Amino acid sequence: MKYRFRKADKQRPSRLFSGVRLRFAGRRTLSIKRPLPEPIEIEKIRISDDDVKAPKRKRRLKVKIRLGISIFFKRIASELSAARRKSIAFVKRHANRIIQYIKLRRAQKKEKKIDSLPLLLGAALSSFLVCTVSAAYILASLFLPYAKSYDAVTIPALQGKRLDEIDLTDERFNLVIQYENNPEVEGGRIISQSPAAGVTRKIYEKNGFCDILITVSRKSSHTVPEGIVGSTLRDAALSLLNSELSYTVGEEYSAEKKGTVIRSYPAEGAELSEGGTVTLTVSAGERETTSYVPDLSGLTESEALLRIKSSGLKVGEITYARSSKRAGTVVSQTPSKSLTVKAGETVSFTVSAGEEFSAPVVPDLYGMSIDEAKESLRRVGLTVSSVYSVSSAAKAGTVIFQSPLPNTAITSAITSVELHISN
Numbered sequence: 001m002k003y004r005f006r007k008a009d010k011q012r013p014s015r016l017f018s019g020v021r022l023r024f025a026g027r028r029t030l031s032i033k034r035p036l037p038e039p040i041e042i043e044k045i046r047i048s049d050d051d052v053k054a055p056k057r058k059r060r061l062k063v064k065i066r067l068g069i070s071i072f073f074k075r076i077a078s079e080l081s082a083a084r085r086k087s088i089a090f091v092k093r094h095a096n097r098i099i100q101y102i103k104l105r106r107a108q109k110k111e112k113k114i115d116s117l118p119l120l121l122g123a124a125l126s127s128f129l130v131c132t133v134s135a136a137y138i139l140a141s142l143f144l145p146y147a148k149s150y151d152a153v154t155i156p157a158l159q160g161k162r163l164d165e166i167d168l169t170d171e172r173f174n175l176v177i178q179y180e181n182n183p184e185v186e187g188g189r190i191i192s193q194s195p196a197a198g199v200t201r202k203i204y205e206k207n208g209f210c211d212i213l214i215t216v217s218r219k220s221s222h223t224v225p226e227g228i229v230g231s232t233l234r235d236a237a238l239s240l241l242n243s244e245l246s247y248t249v250g251e252e253y254s255a256e257k258k259g260t261v262i263r264s265y266p267a268e269g270a271e272l273s274e275g276g277t278v279t280l281t282v283s284a285g286e287r288e289t290t291s292y293v294p295d296l297s298g299l300t301e302s303e304a305l306l307r308i309k310s311s312g313l314k315v316g317e318i319t320y321a322r323s324s325k326r327a328g329t330v331v332s333q334t335p336s337k338s339l340t341v342k343a344g345e346t347v348s349f350t351v352s353a354g355e356e357f358s359a360p361v362v363p364d365l366y367g368m369s370i371d372e373a374k375e376s377l378r379r380v381g382l383t384v385s386s387v388y389s390v391s392s393a394a395k396a397g398t399v400i401f402q403s404p405l406p407n408t409a410i411t412s413a414i415t416s417v418e419l420h421i422s423n
Contacts (some may be wrong), residue, residue, distance in 0.1 A: 157197035316348035364406035385416035
């Protein structure tokens with residue numbers, strides 16, 4: 001709070017200071033009185049300092065207290081007034097925002113509000129149309145076929161005939177056969193039919209047909225037909241059905257082709273009583289067995305051979321290569337160890353021949369005689385497989401071609417050489 005001082009309009013003596021008169025000007029203004037015109041005279045009539053010292057101090061203290069209290073309460077009143085004005089402004093500002101938000105929400109609700117009557121009318125109309133179309137479609141599917149052109153056929157008389165004697169020349173009839181045990185009727189003879197003979201049936205489709213259900217008498221005893229073992233399941237089933245026998249099927253692993261009948265019970269030619277069943281055993285093919293490829297690393301060649309054979313596998317190609325590992329031990333294999341393969345697969349491996357090993361190769365035999373070629377092959381552990389005489393301009397009795405070719409690395413798969421000799 002700031003104060004300013006000005007001279008008072010009316011001069012009134014003040015006892016606050018000697019020669020100075022003070023008064024409050026306005027609400028927050030403290031005025032300074034100008035000095036008296038005759039300060040010297042006032043000094044002359046002043047009492048001594050000792051006499052007025054105590055009262056002056058009391059008066060100064062009272063004035064200061066009053067002034068401080070007045071300033072304190074005025075400051076409180078000012079702060080309260082400012083806080084009141086801020087509170088009113090805050091309330092007004094936020095009240096306006098709330099009112100605007102409420103108005104906006106009401107406007108949005110009015111915009112989102114949809115009249116439900118058109119929706120209900122549309123849904124009802126859609127349901128009516130769907131029901132009408134569905135009813136029309138059902139009625140059309142029921143009655144339209146009868147409006148088409150049709151062929152009228154008369155059911156032939158089949159009752160009393162034997163099944164193997166029926167010969168229907170009209171392909172528009174389809175026979176549906178069922179069997180019935182009837183000791184009074186000969187086996188294979190038709191007991192009844194449906195529809196009855198002479199009834200007229202309409203065939204509306206161009207390539208349609210008419211079903212005729214016939215009941216055939218079953219024989220009292222039946223014989224298992226020959227030739228079902230070794231035939232396919234389909235052929236065996238047809239043969240049994242033609243013999244008026246039922247059957248069941250079981251599978252079994254076998255070396256025969258999958259789907260082939262390998263056994264029947266009862267056997268072929270056996271007599272079955274009425275209602276008997278034949279059990280057919282069909283091949284499911286060979287059982288696929290698997291083996292784990294053994295680890296041949298570090299084994300000798302003979303140990304590796306025994307390990308492969310004991311695992312149910314076959315020995316593949318054996319090669320020799322220069323290696324820092326001990327000579328005669330396996331350094332690599334194909335396929336890798338621990339793999340699962342079919343039983344009977346081949347396993348190839350490479351044997352170390354030491355660090356100074358050089359792989360043997362098939363020697364060049366061109367121009368040699370047969371004896372010379374045999375000796376050269378013997379040195380590398382090979383033999384002559386076959387000799388062919390070929391017309392050539394080269395010297396007679398000399399080698400002009402060989403298989404494998406010269407410098408081919410010798411492996412376990414190469415044991416002999418084929419020679420072509422000039423004649």
